[in-house]
Amino acid sequence: MRSxxxxxxxxxxxxxxxxxxxxxxxANDGDTVKVGAILSLSGIxxxxxxxxxxxxTMGVEALNKTGFTVGGRKRTLEISYADDRSDAATTGVTAxxxxxxxxKIPVIAYGLGSDTYVPQLKRQPIPMVNIxxxxxxxILDLSQNLFLTRGASPxxxxxxxxxxxxxxGTKSISVITAKGxxxxxGLTQLVAKSAQTEGVAIAATAEFPLSSTDYSNAIGAALAxxxxxxxxxxxxxxxxxxxxxxxxxxxxxxxxxxSGVNPDQAEAILGAQFDSIMKDNYDCAGTLxxxxxxxxxxxxxxxxxxxxxxxxxxxxxxxxxxxxxxxAAMTKADSVTDPEKIQKALSEITVxxxxxxxxxxxxxxxxxxxxxxxxxxxxxxxxxxxRTLRSAMVFDTRDGAVVDPVFPEDTCA
Amino acid sequence: xxxxxxxxxxxxxLFAVVAVGLTLVYGVMEVPNFAHAGxxxxxxxxxxxxxxxxxxxxxxxxxxxACGAAVSxxxxxxxxxxxxxxxxxxxxxxxxxxxxLQNTALRLFGGEGRSMDTPYDQVLVEFGGVSLSGVKVALxxxxxLALTALHLILSRTSLGRAMRAVAQDRGAAAMLGIxxxxxxxxxxxxxxxxxxxxxxxxxxxxxxxxYMADEVLLSAFVVVVVGGLxxxxxxxxxxxxxxxxEGLGSAYLSSAYQSAFGFLLLVLILVLKPGGxxxxxxxxxx
Numbered sequence: 255m256r257s258x259x260x261x262x263x264x265x266x267x268x269x270x271x272x273x274x275x276x277x278x279x280x281a282n283d284g285d286t287v288k289v290g291a292i293l294s295l296s297g298i299x300x301x302x303x304x305x306x307x308x309x310x311t312m313g314v315e316a317l318n319k320t321g322f323t324v325g326g327r328k329r330t331l332e333i334s335y336a337d338d339r340s341d342a343a344t345t346g347v348t349a350x351x352x353x354x355x356x357x358k359i360p361v362i363a364y365g366l367g368s369d370t371y372v373p374q375l376k377r378q379p380i381p382m383v384n385i386x387x388x389x390x391x392x393i394l395d396l397s398q399n400l401f402l403t404r405g406a407s408p409x410x411x412x413x414x415x416x417x418x419x420x421x422x423g424t425k426s427i428s429v430i431t432a433k434g435x436x437x438x439x440g441l442t443q444l445v446a447k448s449a450q451t452e453g454v455a456i457a458a459t460a461e462f463p464l465s466s467t468d469y470s471n472a473i474g475a476a477l478a479x480x481x482x483x484x485x486x487x488x489x490x491x492x493x494x495x496x497x498x499x500x501x502x503x504x505x506x507x508x509x510x511x512x513s514g515v516n517p518d519q520a521e522a523i524l525g526a527q528f529d530s531i532m533k534d535n536y537d538c539a540g541t542l543x544x545x546x547x548x549x550x551x552x553x554x555x556x557x558x559x560x561x562x563x564x565x566x567x568x569x570x571x572x573x574x575x576x577x578x579x580x581x582a583a584m585t586k587a588d589s590v591t592d593p594e595k596i597q598k599a600l601s602e603i604t605v606x607x608x609x610x611x612x613x614x615x616x617x618x619x620x621x622x623x624x625x626x627x628x629x630x631x632x633x634x635x636x637x638x639x640x641r642t643l644r645s646a647m648v649f650d651t652r653d654g655a656v657v658d659p660v661f662p663e664d665t666c667a
Numbered sequence: 668x669x670x671x672x673x674x675x676x677x678x679x680x681l682f683a684v685v686a687v688g689l690t691l692v693y694g695v696m697e698v699p700n701f702a703h704a705g706x707x708x709x710x711x712x713x714x715x716x717x718x719x720x721x722x723x724x725x726x727x728x729x730x731x732x733a734c735g736a737a738v739s740x741x742x743x744x745x746x747x748x749x750x751x752x753x754x755x756x757x758x759x760x761x762x763x764x765x766x767x768l769q770n771t772a773l774r775l776f777g778g779e780g781r782s783m784d785t786p787y788d789q790v791l792v793e794f795g796g797v798s799l800s801g802v803k804v805a806l807x808x809x810x811x812l813a814l815t816a817l818h819l820i821l822s823r824t825s826l827g828r829a830m831r832a833v834a835q836d837r838g839a840a841a842m843l844g845i846x847x848x849x850x851x852x853x854x855x856x857x858x859x860x861x862x863x864x865x866x867x868x869x870x871x872x873x874x875x876x877x878y879m880a881d882e883v884l885l886s887a888f889v890v891v892v893v894g895g896l897x898x899x900x901x902x903x904x905x906x907x908x909x910x911x912x913e914g915l916g917s918a919y920l921s922s923a924y925q926s927a928f929g930f931l932l933l934v935l936i937l938v939l940k941p942g943g944x945x946x947x948x949x950x951x952x953x
Contacts, residue, residue, distance in 0.1 A: 298878065300778030340778070433923035461923035465882045467873040468681075470674040470803075471917030471925060491780060495874050498782075502800035502872075504791045523874055525782025527789060 287324075287590045288332045289580055290353040290362035297340025301491045301519055302365055302386060302569060307335060308562050309573035310363070312554075316574075316608060322581035324590050331577050334359060342367020347374060354378050360593045361583070363576045365569075368393040368400060375399045380593035381600055383579065385572045388540075390440030394625050401600055403572045403579065403611075404540055405628035407437075407512065409651050411444040414485065414510050414538040415452040416656040417633045417647050422508050422536075424483045426457040428476035430469070430496060431487040433461040438488035441512055445485055451655055457481035462496075469496045473503050483508040490515050494523040501531045514539045516565040517641045535636040536646065540568040540629050541612065545645035547662075548612035565642075571629070575609040579621065582606035601625065614650075637666035670797050671918040672911060677803045679910025680810035684865045685883055686890035686902040687814060688858035694834040694897030695854040697754055699888070701761040702742050704880035705768020706859055710735030710866035711875045712772055715783050724785050732863030738768065739859025743851055751851070772877040780874035788871065806868035813864045814903055817857065821899065830854060834897060886913075886926070889933045895943030904944050908932070 291310055293303035310333055318330040334357060338346030346367045351374055353359040364371070365386035375382065375397050383401045387393050390407040393400055418424035429445055432438040442459065449456050458479035460472040473496070476484055484500065486493040490513040497509060515537055520528045541548075543555035543566045551571055558566040579600070584590050587599035604619040614630065616623030633647040644666050649659040685703065692700045714731030718724060742764050750756045790801025799807075821827035832840040833850045841847055865883075873879060890909050894901030909929050916928030936943065 296773055296778040298778070298876075431923075461921065463923060463926050466925060467869075467879065467882055468674075468678055470677070471671070471914060472922040474670060474674065475918065475922055495780065498874075499800070499872065502788070502791070502802060504793075504798055504800075519779075523780045523782055525784040525788070527784070528782075530789070 285327060285329055286332050287329050287584065288334055288357070288359060289577075290334050290336065290357070290359040291576075292336045292338050292342075292346055292349050292353070292362060292364040292367075294340045294365055295335075295337035297338075298491050299340040299366060299489065301489075302567075303337065305564070305567050305570050306365060306385060306573040309558065309566070309570035310576060312558065312561070313574040313577040317577040317581055322585055324584050325588055329581075329584075329590065331581060333363075333577070338365075338367065340366075343370040346370060350374050354380055358591070360589075360591055361580055361596050363573070368396050372397050379597075381583075381597035383576060383600075385576055386569050387437075389437040390444055392626075398625075399597060401622060401625045401627075403575065403627045404569070405631055406626065407440055407444055408654065409628060410538050410540065410631035411441060411512060412448040412451065412651050412654055412656050413631055413633050413647060413649050413659075414512065414536070415445065415448040415454050416649070416659065417536065417538065418483055418508070418510055419452050419454050421646070421661075422483060424454055424508065426455040426479070426481045427483045427485055427510070428458040428460065428479055428481035429456060429485045429487060430472050430476050430500075431459065431461045432464045432492050432496075434464045435488050435492065438464075438492070441485075441487040445487070447654060464492070467495070469499050470503070472496075473500050473505075477503065477505055481507075483510055485509075486511040486513070489513055490519055491523070494520065497535075498524050498531055501527075506534070508534045508536060510536045510538070512539050513537060514542075514568050516542075516567050517643070518564045519567075521641075529638060529641065532636040533638045536633055537635075537643070538631065538633045540572075541632040541645075541648065542566070542568050542634060542643065543571045543610070545632065545634055545643060546571075546612060547645075547648070548610070550610040551612055554610040571611040575606075575611050575613075578606040578608045579603070579627075582621075635666075640666055642666075669795070671914045673797050673799055675911035675914030676907065677799065677807055677910065678913060679907035680807045681865065681869055681883065681906075682886050682890045682909050683903045683906025684810045684813060684861055684868070685880075685887035686894065686906050687817065687899055688861035688865070689887055690891045690894065690897055690899060690902045691854050691861075692858050693891065694899075695830060696743075696747060696751065696851055698747055698757045699761055700742075700747075700858065701758070701884065702764035702768060703739075703858065703862055703887075704884040705765045705772075706735050706739045706742070706862040707866045707869075707880040707883070708772045708875075708877055709738050709768055710859075710863040711783065711870040711879060712776055712781075714867050714870070715781050715875045718784065728867040731867050732860055735861075735863025735866060736856050736859035739855045739862060740852055742768075743855035747855075748848070748851065769877045776875075776877070778877060780876040780879075783867075783870040783875050785871045800872070802868075802871040806872065809864055809868045813861060817861070817899065820857070826853060882926070886929055889929050893933055893936045893943055898943065901944050908944070 293306050295303040321328045321330050336349035362382045379399050388406045392406045431442045460475035462469050462472040493513050524531045543551040555566050582603045583596050583599040587595035589595045605613045605615050605621050611629050621627045634643040635646040645662045649656045710731045713734035714727045717727035717730040787801035792799050792804050829845045890905040894905030912932050913925050913928050917925045
């Protein structure tokens with residue numbers, strides 16, 4: 255009797271285990287290919303995640319209209335989303351492990367927290383495509399599994415100083431930095447380098463703790479040096495409250511940053527006075543879909559705005575293109591399940607059809623050069639009274655200096 | 668230098684209003700009320716919602732303050748009341764409540780920051796080479812009014828005297844016929860009103876978000892310890908001292924370590940005067 259029970263239990267366990275294993279290995283066996291996205295859908299960086307998810311949804315829908323072919327079979331793409339709650343080190347890593355180990359997902363898009371994902375990538379390597387993080391020093395040295403689909407900070411920060419000197423007559427600039435925030439600290443290093451290249455003096459550097467909610471001491475130190483302009487180093491959710499307190503302190507001069515603030519965010523975070531606070535604001539980052547000269551980007555911007563009733567950030571273009579990039583890599587790799595083959599293929603694909611970001615192809619027309627795909631950089635200016643931004647300078651960089659700057663007409667009017 | 672001191676006084680007033688709410692509850696119930704941060708957050712969102720719905724700012728502020736009071740009392744009624752005889756559970760319950768309140772805000776309003784607009788957003792007060800924005804002046808004025816009103820309640824009314832009696836000796840107060848539960852509720856009501864005032868005064872300088880009060884709460888706890896656990900005037904003095912110390916440290920050493928100066932002060936006070944600026948063993952809530 256006892257041996258019969260033991261046998262039944264063993265059989266049940268074997269059945270359950272094989273059912274579970276079968277379910278896992280078959281994750282991408284069908285015509286619908288599942289990939290992952292770990293985004294900051296809530297928390298301090300939630301100005302980024304929801305917009306990325308919207309754009310990824312549009313990209314998947316656009317891709318699935320025609321589908322893509324792998325192994326002679328027509329496929330469609332599906333994205334499994336996870337919210338890192340702006341805490342990549344804990345929630346994000348848990349999501350990554352779940353996606354890689356349980357769901358057997360072969361490629362993942364993500365925003366922040368590259369360094370925290372590296373140990374997991376060492377244990378179980380898969381390609382991870384970053385659609386946001388341009389921090390300096392760059393993320394690509396952290397792991398061979400990381401790909402970056404945007405220009406890093408060194409490709410756009412020089413534009414801030416170049417534009418400030420040439421168009422705003424800035425001879426000295428004060429820099430206010432969110433201490434402990436890697437993107438902010440990288441920007442500040444680059445501003446110092448670019449200021450030297452452009453011959454702009456750093457009047458003062460002031461820092462505030464990232465968790466701080468009152469910036470009066472840092473603002474006071476920055477303004478005491480009587481600069482011609484102020485540069486704010488950090489991301490949108492951090493710099494807008496600083497900007498508000500900066501204006502509340504009575505400062506009316508030019509403010510420069512690299513945060514990609516859009517009018518919706520400005521209104522939500524700055525309130526009814528957002529237009530006067532944003533006046534004389536200049537943002538140097540990647541090109542915005544709305545201000546881009548690329549017709550595909552412009553048409554994406556219009557579709558995004560019509561569908562979600564919000565101004566598309568620059569990162570929306572890159573997020574939109576992620577499904578096309580993955581599909582191209584899977585087609586090239588002839589695999590929808592093998593992370594190693596897909597990773598190798600990512601380095602070999604040319605700019606995929608259907609993308610809207612206006613990618614600058616590398617040698618041989620390749621999308622990625624050194625695992626980095628990039629678009630042109632741009633300085634945008636706030637159009638006072640118009641609730642919009644205009645392109646003030648489009649440029650490229652070489653050896654830390656601005657090259658081929660183009661100054662579009664003032665479209666604010 | 669004067670500008671730095673004025674900034675320090677502003678910060679000190681903010682810390683004091685939040686810390687007095689904490690110390691009041693601690694004095695009466697011996698609960699480290701971390702949920703105070705969640706109360707501030709919900710009061711700020713209530714003000715923001717009322718304002719967005721079209722109410723004038725003054726009315727929206729009253730809605731926010733009332734919401735703060737209601738939520739604070741609710742935390743006492745549904746949670747703290749049940750652990751009064753088990754003080755070891757208080758920190759865990761308080762942390763749990765804070766998470767519940769913050770996540771309620773996150774669920775209802777999302778994680779993005781929201782601006783709270785006031786009629787005095789663009790006011791800049793300048794005197795003798797010192798300038799202070801209208802929103803900061805409003806915070807200082809509100810803090811002074813609120814703390815003066817609290818002082819009058821505690822020292823001139825029978826309710827205040829009863830509360831002080833409960834804080835000094837619960838057993839004796841109960842034997843004298845003071846209704847204990849009413850005193851607990853009253854302490855949380857006053858703390859909630861102060862949280863509402865802090866939210867209404869402080870949110871316009873920063874933004875409304877589920878995590879807006881975390882840093883302030885941490886500083887307020889430093890103030891409570893520096894001032895002496897349970898001492899209202901110790902909290903006021905501690906708030907001002909902490910604000911000025913953080914301001915001076917930021918201006919003359921590094922603004923990057925603003926919060927660190929507060930903790931340095933805490934360590935110094937604990938070493939030199941372990942009972943805080945106003946040791947509260949015999950005079951809680953006074």
